[in-house]
Amino acid sequence: MSARGIVRRVHLWLGLSVGALFVLTGLTGSLLVFYPAIDGALHPGLARVAADARPASWQAVYDALRRAEPGRDGAWRIEVTPDGGPIPVRYYAARETRARAFAPLMLWLEPVRLTVVRRGFWGGYATTWLYDLHYRLLLEKPGALVMGIAGIVMLAMLVSGLWAWWPRPGGWRRSLAWKREAARSRRLYDWHKWAGIGSALVLVVVAATGVLLDLPDQVHPLVARASPLFATPRLRSVPNGPPLPLDTLVDRAERALPGGALAWIETPADAHGVVRVNLALPGEPSRRFPRSNVWLDPYTGRVLAVRDARRDGGGDMLLDWLHPLHDGEAFGLAGRWLAFVSGLVPAVLFVTGLWRWRVRAKARARAR
Structure with missing residues (x-):
């Protein structure tokens, strides 16, 4: 078998083995691009707060937190949203979720009356449950390791797909052709091919940054060797x-x-x-x-x-860019929409690839 044939076979089996997980991470990632807005829409109590309301003082916000939760003496982390509205607050030392790696108490304050309009624990409501599913498969720290390794496999799948398609000299026109009247197998191939070509760069960036975010214990020491971290x-x-x-x-x-x-x-x-x-x-x-x-x-x-x-030095700069590149925030609203659309592409790739494999398998069985 030629090298290209081996790469195609590798791409096929990687797709069949981790393709469904690729779809899951893509779809959940698309939703998480806009998760603060989605979260707000799912909780009517937040929608009733004036979108541009702001507190009179941050000390008053802290005093309100201490009154609302008098038994919590640890640090409070108050988020300052650019446009005002409900004030999100985190309390990391919650005794109720002490056994979990990350599950802070989440509060939202009405900024004028400084009353608590919503309360919950991270992972206990839809958007944060979705976040944990995307990031760690709901498996805490071991899940992050699994997702990091799976991300490396997904990168190999993307690269092998590009390698298997890459045209030989003089074959670009034929490789880029879209045959509308072709057999079903060829039409599926064209859909699969163009979905992959059109999104390859974005998917590689998203997958690579996802791997680096999932494996901080392995990545940070390596980065620190090249450039000391803060x-x-x-x-x-x-x-x-x-x-x-x-x-x-x-x-x-x-x-x-x-x-x-x-x-x-x-x-x-x-x-x-x-x-x-x-x-x-x-x-x-x-x-x-x-x-x-x-x-x-x-x-x-x-x-x-x-x-x-x-x-920051080069190492810190690299780490600073990982999350904004992963969710598109680094490029504003356009970048977020690009990240959202790219999260839908793995489903297209998986469905067209699996469908074409089944069509070709049936054709070979009939021929035998």
């Missing part, structure tokens, strides 16, 4: 009277990194903790999860450490 500073404060209002600390953080858009505020985990303010600086690929941070002493307001993601 290490989150271990900081502690010394209680010295009452803490300053969060708004004062946010203002000092914004002065430390001018031009940044406020994205997250993380309150201290205990009396010796610090406040972390997350800012999206111009040029960062992700607005929702930027990498620039300012750490402050909650009692004195002193800036303890600063990370300007624009000054």
Whole structure:
């Protein structure tokens, strides 16, 4: 058998073995591209909050959280949405889900009255369950390893498909032809071929970034060998009277990194903790999860450490781009729609490939 024939056989069996998983990750990934909007649509209580409403102060938001959940003394992570509306908040140290790798308590506050309009645990409602299915097959950390390995196999499937199709010199016109009046097997091949050609670059990028996101324990040490990675500073404060209002600390953080858009505020985990303010600086690929941070002493307001993601080394820059490339956020709304459509393509590839294989198998059986 020729090399091309071997590659075709490999592509076939990879498609039959992991094709269904490729479809699952693609379809769930398409939905997750717009999961905050979908999540909001599924919960009418959020829709009743004015879309542009904003809180009077961030300290008032924190005080409301402490009143609503008086037994939770750990750090709260408050998301600052660009357009206002319900305020999403995370509490990572929830005792109810302590046994799980990642299952924070999720709250949404009405920004004017500062009342809790929604409450739940990550993984306990539809969009986060879908996220865990896409990312870890609902299997916690072992599931991420499985998905990372499966992603490598999917990359091999994509590359083998391109290799099997790649025209010989002088054969481009014939290889790109679409035969409308051909037999069913050929028409299925054309659908499969053009779906693969048209989406190959995007699918390779999405699959490759997915592998790197699923295998941080394996990827980060390798990246660090080539370029040292930023290490989150271990900081502690010394209680010295009452803490300053969060708004004062946010203002000092914004002065430390001018031009940044406020994205997250993380309150201290205990009396010796610090406040972390997350800012999206111009040029960062992700607005929702930027990498620039300012750490402050909650009692004195002193800036303890600063990370300007624009000054990150090559390794950190690579890691910073993974998620925004994976879900298309790096290229705005157009990039998100491109990621959404690309997630539908594996279903087209799987159905046309499987259908054609069945048609050809039946034809061979009849011939025998």
